[in-house]
Structures are given as C-alpha cells and as structure tokens.
Amino acid sequence: MLGNEAVARGAYEAGVRLVSSYPGTPSTEITENCAKYPEIYAEWAVNEKVAMEVCVGAADGGARAMCCMKHVGVNVAADPLFTVSYTGVNGGMVIVCADDPAMHSSQNEQDSRFYARSAHLMMLEPADSQECSDFARAAFDLSERFDAPVMLRLTTRIAHARSMVTLGERREREIKPYQKDIRKNVMMPGMARGRHVVVEEREKEQAAFVETSELNRVEMRDPAIGVICSGIAYQYVREALPEASVLKLGIVYPLPEKLIREFASKVQALYVVEELEPFFETRLRAWGISLAGGKNLTGLQGELSARRVEEAFGRETAPLYPAQETLNRPPLMCAGCPHRGPYSVLAKLKMHVTGDIGCYTLGALPPLSAVDTVLCMGASIGMSQGFARARGREFAQHTVAVIGDSTFLHSGVTSLINAVYNRTGITVMILDNRITGMTGHQPNPASGRNIYGEPAPEIDLAALCRACGVNRVVTVDSFDLAGLEKALKEETASDEVSVIIARRPCALLDRKSRKTPLKADPAVCRGCFSCMKISCPAIEKRDKHVWINPDQCVGCGLCLETCRFGAIGGGEKA
Amino acid sequence: MKMDVVIIGVGGQGTLLASRILGALADLKGLDVKVSEVHGMSQRGGSVITYVRVGSDIHSPMVDLGGADVVLAFEQVEALRALPYLKRGGVMIVGDQKINPLSVITGQAAYPKGALDALRQQCRVLSLDALSIAREAGEVRSVNLVLLGVLCAYLGEDPELWHEAVARVVKSAFLEVNLKAFDAGRRHYEESEERNG
DSSP states (O other): OBHHHHHHHHHHHTTOOEEEEOOOTTTHHHHHHHTTSTTSEEEEOSSHHHHHHHHHHHHHTTOOEEEEEEHHHHHHTHHHHHHHHHHOOSSOEEEEEEEOTTOSSOSOOOOTHHHHHHHTOEEEOOSSHHHHHHHHHHHHHHHHHHTSOEEEEEEHHHHTEEOOOOOOOOOOOOOOOOOOOHHHHOOSHHHHHHHHHHHHHHHHHHHHHHHHOTTSEEEOSEEEEEEEEOHHHHHHHHHHOTTEEEEEOSEEESOOHHHHHHHHHHSSEEEEOOSSSOHHHHHHHHTTOOOSBSHHHHOSSSOOOHHHHHHHTTOOOOOOOOOOOOOOOOOOOOTTOTTHHHHHHHHHTTOEEEOOSSGGGGGGSTTTOOOSBOOSTTHHHHHHHHHHHHHHHHHHTTEEEEEEHHHIIIIIHHHHHHHHHTTOOOEEEEEEOSSBTTTTOBOOTTTTBOTTSOBOOOOOHHHHHHHTTOOEEEEEETTOHHHHHHHHHHHHHSSSOEEEEEEOOOTTTOGGGOBOOEEEOTTTOOSOOGGGGGOOTTEEEETTEEEEOTTTOOOOOGGGGGOTTOOEEEOOBO | OOEEEEEEEETTSSHHHHHHHHHHHHHHTTOEEEEEOOOSGGGTTSEEEEEEEEESSOOOSSOOTTOEEEEEESSHHHHHHHGGGEEEEEEEEEEOOOOOOHHHHTTSSOOOTTHHHHHHTTSEEEEEOHHHHHHHHTOGGGHHHHHHHHHHHHTTOOHHHHHHHHHHHSOHHHHHHHHHHHHHHHHHHHHSSTTTO
8 A cells, every 4th residue: 555545544443534625746646545434534625735724624523534735835834833732632633744855745844843843743653564554543543632733744755665454444433512612712812822831741751651652662683783764764774783772753743752761771872873863863863862973964855765874974875886877857747738838828928937846847848948936836827926026026027827627726826916015016827727737647726626526616817807807808718829929928028917827728638628649740840949949859850850759749739830832731530 | 486576667657556466366366365455645557566465374565675576667767776675596587678768868877778688697698679569469558468368378378367367457448458458468488489498
C-alpha cells in the first residue's frame, strides 16, 4: 500500500467522517483514497486554509476530521492552524502535512516540524506504510485525549513508497455532543489569554506523555553508536548502520527529554540523523546533551539515503560504475497542451511574465523561456502589481500575470481585487484548462464536477472577474494564436485592469478532440522552423526540415497556424 | 529471492505499473517488499525512476547508487543515466527504444550514438526491441510487460506466479494483451543469444 493510501486507511479505521484538502504533491493521494470509502465525506477545498477551517468546524461539531496538504500548503493554512491550537477540538482532528526533501515537485524544502513547535501541537512521523496507518489512528485518539489537533508529518519517500499494511476494521464513532462555549471557541483577546494558559499546560502534559508513549521506541543493540532519528531517516540508519542502537522518535514534537537523556547515557557516542533542518539537534544541544555528530555529518540540503548515511559515518560504500555522459530530460508540456498557445504568443511578444504554480510553470524552461518569476500559489497577480508600481506604466504594458484556473481560485482572486481597488492597471491571463493538472487531474470549482466525479456548479471565471470590478474581460481559445495576440496587445495597452481567459481543456483529459497525427510534407517545408517556436515535443528538427512524430502528435493543430507555406496537413477526427 | 531493482524510463512509458507488478509478485511469494515511486512534476515527459526492493525485513524503500541487482531501462538515454545504480556484476535489461529529449528535438544536441555499446563495455546488458515485440503482441504500451517477461526468464522463474501478479495489478480488460506481451518477452530471452553468450 502506498504511504498515502495507508494514511487514508488509518483515518478510515479511526472513524474519520470528513476530509477536506487541497491537492499538492506528495499529499494528494490521501484525500483521493479517502473519497473511495463511502463512510467518509471527502472534498477538494479551494485552498488549504479553507480546508483546515472546514475541518475545524467538523471537529468542533463533534466529528473526527482530517485535512491534508503539502508542506507549503501549511503556510496557506497557518492562520487557522495557530489559533485552533488555542480553541482545541471536540471530535479528533488530524492535519497531515507532506514535506518534500530534495524538492521532487516543490518550490522549497521547508521543514514543517517547526510548525508543530511554533503552534504548540503534537506531531507524529511514520517511517513506513504500516506506521502511516497506525499513526493516523493514534493521532485521532491523541487529538481527543489532549483536546488539540495532531499533526502527521510525511515526507515524499514515505508518502510515495509502497510497503505491506495489515488492515483493520473501521470503528464507527458517535458524533460527540456539541455545546456552544464562547470562552473556548471565540478567540478574542479576553478569551484567548485564558486559552493560551491552557495551551502551555497541555504542552506540559504532552511532554510528560511522550516520555512513555509506545510511539517512541528504543532499540538497544551495540552501545558504541546511538542514533536518534525519525521517519525515513530511521530506515536509512537501519540500512547503513545495522548494529547501531537507535532511539526512533514516532512523536517528533514534543520531544521526550528524559527518554533522550537516558538513551544518551546508555550509548558511547550519540548522533542525530535527520533530514532537512537540525530540529532535534538544536533542541538536544540546548538541553546540554553532547552529540558526537549531527548536521555536520549529514548536511542540510536534499534528502538522505542509506548511502549518504554510510558516507557520513565513514563506512565502506558499494563501488560504482562511472556516471555516463548523457542528455538531461526535464519534464515538459505534453503534445497538445493548451498552455502552449498562450506561451508561444507571450514569448513572441517578449512580454515580462510573472508566473505561478502548476504545469504551466514549465513555460519557464527553454526554448519557450517565457516566464520571469515563480514564487508561490497566487503570487503572479500580486507581483505584477509590484512590478507596475516600481517600474512604471511602460513596463506594466509589457507585463502579464499568468495563472491557472485552480491557482486563481486558490489565491489569485484576492490579488485581482487588490489590483482593481488600488487601480493598478495590470493584465492577467488565466490559463483555464478546467482542471488541477500537475497533481494528477483533481477537479476544482471551475471543472463542473466534484471529487466523486458528480456534477457540481461550475464557477464562471469571466463573471467572477467582472464581479471583482474588472471591466475588461475577454475569453479566447488557447489555440487561437491570432486572437491571443490581438487580445494581449489590446489589453496590455489599456491602463485598466484586464483579464484574458485563455480557455481549452487539458489535452490529457480532452480525448474527444483528439485527431490523427499531422504530417509535415518535406517537399513543401522550407525549413524556416517557425513551427518549432511553439516548443511541441512532437515536432522534431530533421536535417533541413521538420518531422512530426506520429507517436507523440495528438493532432491538436496548433502548428498549422504557424506554417506560412501550408506544409503541415492531416489531422482527421480519430 | 532477494532483489533490488531500479526501473527507469520516460514519463508515460509505464514504469510505475512495472514496479507495482513486481510488488504484487513479492507479496504472492510471501516476501517483504518496498516500492518507491515518483509522482508529480517529473511525470510530464521527464525522466522517471522507481525502486523495487524484494527480500526479507527491508528498511529503505530506495535502491542506492551501486545497489541494483537489475536495472530495467525503457529507453537508451535513460539506461545510460541509470548505470551508477547498478551493482557490480548486476545486469541491465534495456528496451532499446529512443525517445528524443527536448534538446534533440530542437536540434541543439544529438541523440547519443552507441549508447548500448558504451554500456556493454561496462556491464552485462540484455537489450531488445521491446517496442516492436509489444506492438506484435497487440499493444505498444505494453513495453513494460515485455521487459518484465525478460526479467522473469533471466531469473529462471516459473511464469505462473508472475502471471498472477500481472492479473492483480492490470485491469481485466487489458490482461490478455499484457500477458501476451509478457510471454513474448520471456520467449525472446529464451531464444536470444545473450542467454548463452
């Protein structure tokens, strides 16, 4: 079972009733799997903050509830996170955050253990799929025991690894009674001061609890080396240092001081092996526990591996065949991808583009090289306003904020309102492909269906923008290059805020409009390579002509528009 | 059976399915197994690598550099890329398909010539035109099953349990064509010179 599937299973067995999340690699499959259990209500929320708030409401209302997100999603949800720590819960509440060391699919490498410490919340970290299930169940019990949400931290190699899981039965739970209690649930200063006292008391109780919890485990072997570790790092340590004694922390916050001191006293040399930040190490050093090594051995960046641990401890490593000189293969936009149209026009017009998070981030790579900035979800629209204010009208007239439909609804709408309100005349282009693509095609409020594939109200993006006060809203087919160019020229020239909606469904989903592959006739092709500017993986340069790879081409026809000589043809209804 | 396998290919080639079938096989044999997958951004036509570890009491879900008994490569450039994962004395099973990276498509770089020969100078290589074999079997997308068939025959294993593992993972509508591709891969190895060479 995939780690994420196992988290869903554990939550199911614990009697969870509601799961609300926003997709984000490597957390997405948890919620998708929860949706397969008829006993659970699951939903895709518009963003992580909303997901967490839905979850808090459900927990206050007496049900067991869970929200799942990637590490950067916790930043979005940090506002409710810090205060739900004060209010506590009623039904158990679990917050799953999936960190991405080595940034396989992320924009930073932040370590969410610090969130647990800052928000005074207990955090568990499983080390395989079985523990994903076991710890998810334990997290709900602990949440109710301490009347506080519990965080469950995963990393990519736990979330996306498969290992054996023993299935248990679901324990159905009654909805707990609800009682209005403003001293607990209305966090205005007078009440919050009282709750802060409760938070600190609770943390003391949790600190006492973790000393004896079975989730932390001492494995005494050879006392020459003792290692403190958690999660995937535990597996690497067992692999690399099979004889070493280990304190495996299943609860990574709060830390069991007495247990750690006791373990330290039993081993001759104490080490900490942890991925990313020196979270354990800093605390141990603050407690005056002397370490023989930590981050000085394993490093601060990227993910660990058994080999990296072997190297850190000066062990012999397996001999390697030499790395071969070869070509990189970065991810690219699929053949037929609707993002290709807008980007080829933006590149042609040499626009400055503030970009955003999604498949269309790939437009930053050569040969399109059409994106100037990518920061975080929704940042494109805000950043373009800053550029306009800093660099003036002319720069603004050569700048476009590009954002996907899902990301726009996640956190772009508020920035658009900001532009209208402050009269910052930016141009926004919404790449509306009707789906959240990069994470694996999760539906969103613009898709017209929900997580179960049932019909759902479809947000009208153009009407939404108009309601925000944008007078200039145009919708163009993403493959209408002439139309896009005209719209971009007109809208960037305007001093008003304008929105161009480039609309066409994701090529991977839109099987209906697939056509037979196109062909380029070498007798007609003049070798100008204009068609290659759209950067389609199906169009290859072969000597002095282009060749269209029939295994790649989906017949989208975008290249037809780029050929002045009519060399490209074909593309019948498949 | 104790075996560490690295499966490498290009997004969309079916590497994930291959790793899941090996996972199901280990389960049928009552062995411990861990499979590590990559989801998200790299699946968009990028290089995709998955790890399968079969044995008893497995800790890390990852195969380390220099740790793979077998590398199953779906493409030539990817086979080159994966060489450092191979254990000394391990074997590389390579589908000899060429999928041009963007730098080749745009004419900025040439697809490496003699990739397989370069590999043969370093290690044991079993290469085959898995794409044609898959096409003959009736489904071009079953390259993954062809390569698994080669692996099964290379290991000298009874195919019956492997068939069962395939049936566990593959949708029933595609089972027949996939088993056909698997058996074609097996036969190819058994009839090949490399087996004797």
